[in-house]
Each structure stands twice: as C-alpha cells, then as structure tokens.
Amino acid sequence: xxxxxxxxxxxxxxxxxxxxxxxxxxxxxxxxxxxxxxxxxxxxxxxxxxxxxxxxxxxxxxxxxxxxxxxxxxxxxxxxxxxxxxxxxxxxxxxxxxxxxxxxxxxxxxxxxxxxxxxxxxxxxxxxxxxxxxxxxxxxxxxxxxxxxxxxxxxxxxxxxxxxxxxxxxxxxxxxxxxxxxxxxxxxxxxxxxxxxxxxxxxxxxxxxxxxxxxxxxxxxxxxxxxxxxxxxxxxxxxxxxxxxxxxxxxxxxxxxxxxxxxxxxxxxxxxxxxxxxxxxxxxxxxxxxxxxxxxxxxx
Amino acid sequence: xxxxxxxxxxxxxxxxxxxxxxxxxxxxxxxxxxxxxxxxxxxxxxxxxxxxxxxxxxxxxxxxxxxxxxxxxxxxxxxxxxxxxxxxxxxxxxxxxxxxxxxxxxxxxxxxxxxxxxxxxxxxxxxxxxxxxxxxxxxxxxxxxxxxxxxxxxxxxxxxxxxxxxxxxxxxxxxxxxxxxxxxxxxxxxxxxxxxxxxxxxxxxxxxxxxxxxxxxxxxxxxxxxxx
Numbered sequence: 437x438x439x440x441x442x443x444x445x446x447x448x449x450x451x452x453x454x455x456x457x458x459x460x461x462x463x464x465x466x467x468x469x470x471x472x473x474x475x476x477x478x479x480x481x482x483x484x485x486x487x488x489x490x491x492x493x494x495x496x497x498x499x500x501x502x503x504x505x506x507x508x509x510x511x512x513x514x515x516x517x518x519x520x521x522x523x524x525x526x527x528x529x530x531x532x533x534x535x536x537x538x539x540x541x542x543x544x545x546x547x548x549x550x551x552x553x554x555x556x557x558x559x560x561x562x563x564x565x566x567x568x569x570x571x572x573x574x575x576x577x578x579x580x581x582x583x584x585x586x587x588x589x590x591x592x593x594x595x596x597x598x599x600x601x602x603x604x605x606x607x608x609x610x611x612x613x614x615x616x617x618x619x620x621x622x623x624x625x626x627x628x629x630x631x632x633x634x635x636x637x638x639x640x641x642x643x644x645x646x647x648x649x650x651x652x653x654x655x656x657x658x659x660x661x662x663x664x665x666x667x668x669x670x671x672x673x674x675x676x677x678x679x680x681x682x683x684x685x686x687x688x689x690x691x692x693x694x695x696x697x698x699x700x701x702x703x704x705x706x707x708x709x710x711x712x713x714x715x716x717x718x719x720x721x722x723x724x725x726x727x728x729x730x731x732x733x734x735x736x
Numbered sequence: 737x738x739x740x741x742x743x744x745x746x747x748x749x750x751x752x753x754x755x756x757x758x759x760x761x762x763x764x765x766x767x768x769x770x771x772x773x774x775x776x777x778x779x780x781x782x783x784x785x786x787x788x789x790x791x792x793x794x795x796x797x798x799x800x801x802x803x804x805x806x807x808x809x810x811x812x813x814x815x816x817x818x819x820x821x822x823x824x825x826x827x828x829x830x831x832x833x834x835x836x837x838x839x840x841x842x843x844x845x846x847x848x849x850x851x852x853x854x855x856x857x858x859x860x861x862x863x864x865x866x867x868x869x870x871x872x873x874x875x876x877x878x879x880x881x882x883x884x885x886x887x888x889x890x891x892x893x894x895x896x897x898x899x900x901x902x903x904x905x906x907x908x909x910x911x912x913x914x915x916x917x918x919x920x921x922x923x924x925x926x927x928x929x930x931x932x933x934x935x936x937x938x939x940x941x942x943x944x945x946x947x948x949x950x951x952x953x954x955x956x957x958x959x960x961x962x963x964x
Contacts, residue, residue: 517891521938543898546890548908562893565938579938597899605920608932609896615935624899667900667907 440537442481442509443591446620446645451703452710453731454511454622454647455722456483459499469502471719476508478726478733480710483511483540483622487518487550497527500536511593512536515544520560521569521579528570532588540593540622541566545667563594564609567616593620595649598635599628599670607638614642622712624668625651627675629701636708646708652695652715652725655687656680692721696728703731737858738766738831739865740773740851745784748827751848752785755825756796760785760850761816761838762803763830770865772851773829775803781829781850807834813841820845855887874940879931881922888915894936896920 445452457471475482484499500510512531514524528539543566547557561569569579576587594613600606610621621639626632626648639646651669653659656679659671675694682690699711715722726732743751752758760778768774782801789797802819806812807830816838820826825846828835832853839847855867870886876894877884886892890908897916900907904917923929 543891543893546900546906546908548890557891559891559893560941561938562891562895563898564895564935568935569938595899600899600901601903602897602901602917602920605897605916605932606899608920608929611933612895612935663902667898668902670902 439589440509440591442511442538443619445480446591446709450480450710451731452480452645452647453478453713453726454481454483454710455479455713455715455719456485456511456513457499457503457719458485458488458717465502468499469506472503472506472508474720475722476503476506478723479713481509481511481538483513483712486513486515486542486544497531497534497536500531501534504535509538510536511538511540513540513542514566515542516559516561516563516566517544517547518555518558520558524561524566525569525573525578528573528590529584529588532590537589538591538593539570540595541570541618542595549665549667564612564616567592567594567613567618571617591619592617593622594618595624596621596635596639596646597624597668598626599624599631600668601670603635610639611642614644618644620645620647620709622647623649625649625671625714626698627651627670627672629698629707632702632707639708645710647710647712648698648702648708650695650698650711650713650725652713652718652721653679653687653691654718655682655691658687688718688721692725692728695725699725699729699731703729737769737856738833738853739770739855739857739867740767740831740853742772742777742781742829742851743849745781745788748781748785748850749788752797752825752827755846757798757800757823757825758785759819759823759826760799760801761807761826761828761830762801763807763828763834764803764805765808767829767831767834767851768803770859771863773831778803778829781827804830807831808837810837810841813837816841872939876936879934879936880919881926881928881931883915883919883922885915885919888913888918894939896932 455475457468460468482503500512503510541563543563547553547555570590570592573588576584578584596610597606621644632648656676659676659679662669663671679690702711713722713725760782762773762775762778778801782799785799804812804815820842825848826838827848827850828838829850835847835849856869857865857867860866867887868884872886885894890906891898897914901914901917904914906912906914920932923932
C-alpha cells in the first residue's frame with residue numbers, strides 16, 4: 437500500500453515548503469527533469485499543474501511519475517475542467533497505483549482564459565465534489581457505487597483565496613472543503629500579510645494545514661498583467677510600487693527579495709504551517725528564494 | 737424565451753445558392769421578440785437578398801415570404817401547405833425547433849436555418865439578451881435565491897464561487913457578474929445563507945425526459961399511472 441511522505445510531514449509540525457512545476461508544452465521534458473533534480477531535495481513536495489491556465493501540456497500523472505522516479509514527492513493537481521467523473525476516478529486510481537498519494541483538488545481555470553478557447557468545458561464536478569469523490573473511493577467504491585478492487589488512500593489538499601475581494605463566500609466554500617475531506621490548503625497568492633492574519637484567525641479553528649501561496653513577481657509589468665489577466669490574482673498597489681523601484685533588468689531579483697521577505701515573516705510569526713512557492717516559469721530561482729529566506733535545508 | 741441571431745447574408749447566400757424558389761419563413765413568437773426572425777426581419781432579409789441578387793446574382797432566385805404564428809407547433813404549420821407547393825427550399829428564421837418542425841412536416845423539401853439559436857434568456861436592456869436557463873431538468877432555483885448557478889456561472893458549479901472572480905466579475909468575462917457572488921448577496925438579503933453552506937452533490941446528467949405527458953404535468957411528477 438502506498439503512503440504519503442508529505443502527509444507525515446504535514447503532521448510533523450515542521451514549517452513546510454512546497455513548490456510547483458508546469459509540465460512542458462511539447463515532447464521535450466529535459467527542462468522539467470532538470471528542475472525536478474534541482475528542487476526535489478529542497479522542498480517537501482512538488483506540485484504538477486494540470487494544464488495550467490487552461491493551456492495544453494504534457495499529462496500531469498506523467499509529470500508526477502517523473503518526480504517520483506527522480507526521488508521527489510509529487511502533488512497531483514487535478515482540475516475538473518477537462519475530465520468528467522469517470523476520467524478523474526481513472527486518473528486517481530492510476531496515480532495511487534503508482535505511489536502518487538497527494539492530490540490537490542481544484543475546480544480549474546475557465547477554458548476562456550486558456551489557449552484552446554474553443555474547447556468544451558467539462559466541469560462535471562467542482563472542487564468540493566472532487567474531494568468528496570476521492571474520499572468515497574477510499575471507502576472502496578466508485579461514484580457509481582461499484583466496488584473497487586483495492587481502495588486507494590490519499591492525502592487531499594485544495595486551495596483557498598484569503599485575499600479575495602468578496603471573502604465571505606470564499607470562507608463558506610473553505611468550510612465545505614474541510615467538511616468534504618481536505619487536509620491541507622495551498623492558498624492563492626498572498627501579498628498582504630494582514631489578510632493572511634485575518635484568514636488564519638478564522639482557519640485555525642479547523643484541523644487543517646495552511647500553506648501560504650507565494651507568487652514570485654519578475655516586474656511591475658508582470659504584476660499588472662496578472663491583475664488584468666490571471667483569474668483570482670489581485671496584486672495590491674504597494675507590491676506593484678515596490679517592484680517598480682527595481683533597477684532596469686533587476687526586476688526578478690527584487691521579486692525574489694520580496695518573496696523571501698514574505699516567507700521569512702510568515703515563518704517567524706508562525707502565521708501558518710508553511711509556504712507554497714509559485715515561480716510561474718522561473719522554477720530555477722526557487723533555491724535563491726529559499727536561501728534568501730534562510731530556509732535552505734535538505735528535506736529528502 | 738428563445739434567443740437567436742440571424743446568420744450573415746453571406747452564409748445565407750451560400751446556403752440558398754442551389755435553390756431557385758425560396759420561401760423565407762418567419763416565426764411570430766420568440767424570434768419576433770428578439771428581432772431575429774419575425775415578420776419585420778423576414779421582410780428586411782427578403783429585400784437584402786433581392787438587392788444582393790440584383791448586384792451580383794444571375795437572377796436565378798425567386799423569393800417569397802411568410803410568417804407563421806408559431807413554427808414549433810404542428811397545428812400552425814397547416815397554413816404553409818399551399819405556399820410550399822412551388823418552392824424548392826424554405827429558409828426558416830425560426831429557432832432550431834422551428835426549423836426541425838417544418839422539416840418534419842415537409843420531408844421532401846429542403847429546410848434551411850436562417851438564424852443561429854443562441855440560448856434561453858431574457859431582455860436585460862433594449863436589444864441586449866442574457867442567458868437565464870439551460871433546461872437542465874433539475875431546477876434548484878429555490879436553493880439559490882432565484883439565480884441559476886448553471887447559466888450565471890460559466891463553470892456551472894454548485895458549491896459556491898471558484899477563486900477566479902475579481903470585483904464581482906467572472907474570470908471568463910469581465911463584463912459578466914459572478915453568478916455565485918450574486919447568489920451569495922441574494923441569499924444574504926433573504927437571510928438564507930445557510931443554503932449556501934449546504935453540500936450539493938454532482939449533477940445527474942441523464943437527459944431529462946424528452947416527452948412530458950400532460951397528465952404527468954398536472955400530477956406534478958413521476959406518477960406512473962397518470963403519465964401518458
């Protein structure tokens with residue numbers, strides 16, 4: 437039976453660090469393999485995104501297997517956008533049978549923000565129903581009530597948006613996700629610690645682990661672009677202003693410095709249980725962030 | 737009501753090209769209200785096709801026009817019998833249901849769609865129509881304060897908003913309100929937010945019954961003995 441190393445770590449009380457890798461668009465996986473090698477011992481788990489931003493890419497279970505083959509701990513991000521309940525159950529069974537137990541359950545970005553806008557959006561399930569479905573599978577049956585030959589056991593996570601401009605409906609959904617079986621949350625991007633503090637005051641009543649999402653910005657332009665085009669991301673003006681103070685060509689350095697500062701404060705103030713670093717295509721800078729945040733250690 | 741949009745003159749021209757005598761057929765119900773295929777649109781399209789014919793055509797087409805009270809109802813189709821004897825094709829400006837009803841009634845005639853049927857909706861303001869119902873066959877508007885999560889949320893999800901909305905607008909379309917934030921606000925006003933806290937299981941996508949008998953409608957459900 438497979439078990440989750442990440443689940444053990446979640447329960448250890450350590451300050452956790454996770455990050456994510458987007459599978460490539462194309463058959464050449466050499467860069468992804470390189471990034472896995474670079475990151476696997478520095479973080480507690482690596483998420484593999486599921487057609488991130490609704491863009492076509494190498495399948496995510498393939499990505500998770502690569503991490504596994506190279507000795508890392510993968511988190512399978514599953515969205516409901518492209519597959520119905522049959523296909524998702526099959527994917528979860530495949531994952532578990534190959535030792536992939538950590539699953540991040542997401543509704544998924546809209547087809548309209550991706551690069552295949554003409555495609556049919558599926559959304560047979562939503563994130564809450566997906567969590568529930570994974571828990572039903574653990575009890576030994578599929579969604580049709582049919583007995584499974586060997587039940588899986590997952591470590592289930594999902595996401596929450598502490599900086600949403602309408603926070604109450606997000607918190608209602610957070611409650612439903614906890615009730616449906618979520619053990620950990622990797623939040624949407626956090627820029628303003630005040631909102632994380634407020635959120636944690638609420639979330640701490642639940643027995644779940646919260647990893648604050650840290651998005652590394654490469655420039656003020658990128659921040660503005662994300663505000664205009666990336667679902668749910670709301671970069672506040674002070675963050676954009678600080679990014680704009682970077683010298684020409686040093687935007688990413690500034691972004692690393694800001695991300696490291698956030699992480700350091702979150703850890704020092706014990707605001708939550710860890711961080712999830714989203715480098716958005718700049719995966720190779722994750723070690724620099726960890727170094728600047730004084731979080732370098734071998735985590736294998 | 738059903739909302740439709742007239743196809744481009746170019747597409748219509750291509751469709752009717754092979755047919756000499758074409759009856760342009762309007763419908764007096766939904767497509768009249770949304771301005772896609774009523775008497776007025778039939779007349780305008782008739783003129784436009786004549787002008788196009790005069791400009792570039794070879795004079796091979798002869799057009800006639802007529803508007804039925806309702807294309808989707810067999811009893812109103814009787815009125816067509818005398819008008820189709822000397823036509824080669826009917827260009828229907830009715831919705832997809834109208835086109836099919838006419839085609840079913842006149843199996844030896846070509847019946848062509850002159851509009852694209854878009855959705856079921858209502859007028860938001862003059863000339864702007866908004867989708868409101870997906871005919872999912874499992875209405876839950878009682879639980880959502882009268883706002884449909886299937887049509888007003890682009891993902892049609894049932895357990896609350898995704899993490900995508902900004903300023904109350906949908907991630908897929910910045911001009912569209914997030915349906916779930918509307919539901920949240922409405923339920924809040926009605927002091928029914930408990931509805932939103934409830935878990936809603938996945939939808940049952942088995943097709944709704946294709947034929948609903950009158951007796952069954954009156955009985956309000958699946959009464960085997962009463963259904964016809």
